[in-house]
Amino acid sequence: MSTLETRIQQVEDRLALQDLIHSYCIHIDEAKSVDAIVDCFVEDAVLDLSGLGLPVVTGRNDIREFFVSVLAATECNAHYSTNFRINRLEGNEAECQSYVYAVGVAKDGSDILVHAKHQYHCLRTKKGWKIRHFSEPYLVPPTKEIPNFE
Amino acid sequence: MSTLETRIQQVEDRLALQDLIHSYCIHIDEAKSVDAIVDCFVEDAVLDLSGLGLPVVTGRNDIREFFVSVLAATECNAHYSTNFRINRLEGNEAECQSYVYAVGVAKDGSDILVHAKHQYHCLRTKKGWKIRHFSEPYLVPPTKEIPNFE
């Protein structure tokens, strides 16, 4: 009995962790609620976007501020999330990764085109899985990407 | 016991609902059977593609006619489906969404490139989950998309 429960729990965790990264992407693209984006993170989370040449932001307050500026600078965005994988799942901790293909338009009219990887360390909280540490290295660096011809 | 059964049922429903949108995309891209596409919908389904500047089609007969014309106008197509999410799942009804990145070539030689969202209200039928209402708003509108240079 407990074995079946353990197995279904593991499946549920996997799907919840995949939902978490989908939520992160969808909330950014909907651009309706910064709170919804921030709610993907634990209080003292680290959002490390140095892999994209962007800042390392620590704590929900600064993460909120960061996304306010991101949304203000973005006209529209689509973060396609694929290749989800759990690298480690032990108790209340999980290390996951997925691919992201981000395409959009900045407020200044320039195109957004990113081929990168989402790496996220998650914690199980009373409100479900949340991101503790997030980083985003390039899969295909932009200087090597298909040119935008602008 | 019934709790475990409920949990596994929920997982199966989720995977079946994801399979449904994959089937819809794959059948369009295979372009081998309009019936297979139409079979994703219930009899009185609404296919609302007004978000793409296309018609709103009601009922399987008109949906079949619509896809006959779509397939006739298309040389090849790939509907990449990602970011699946269930927004509501209650009993025999479900509201889901996913992202679609569609790329292809029309019979007239022009490129197809769409960054949009699939929103689908589904019903559980004796033959599995089927789409009751389908709509497809843009994530990145085509006027704002990476230019096709045509």
Place this chain on the structure above:
Amino acid sequence: MSTLETRIQQVEDRLALQDLIHSYCIHIDEAKSVDAIVDCFVEDAVLDLSGLGLPVVTGRNDIREFFVSVLAATECNAHYSTNFRINRLEGNEAECQSYVYAVGVAKDGSDILVHAKHQYHCLRTKKGWKIRHFSEPYLVPPTKEIPNFE
């Protein structure tokens, strides 16, 4: 009881088969270990890339050799895997498919851009699901693809 077990087993198999194709893609893109790529296949596996105008390779040794040359010729790569579907799952055999959107840069500086389908026949082994036969037909042939303008 056994019914619940069968159902959870089916879900686990599905997720494991999806993990397998994700691993294949991720290991190619990481380009860190040819062994990790080769480990996705059974000993006498057939890797049929004739759909892409590439060779048909048989057996782990030749598959290893093939990927050594692929990695040597590639600067960076991202294989986005979507639209996973099991076409048949019986006992220790499974036939699966998924879409792949591959983007990257070759060592000679030329762009890589592929819209194709992964079709893989898998076997359950003591070390988990492995690929027995793999083929990759185009979804959108390159001559019809969005031009690279090079």
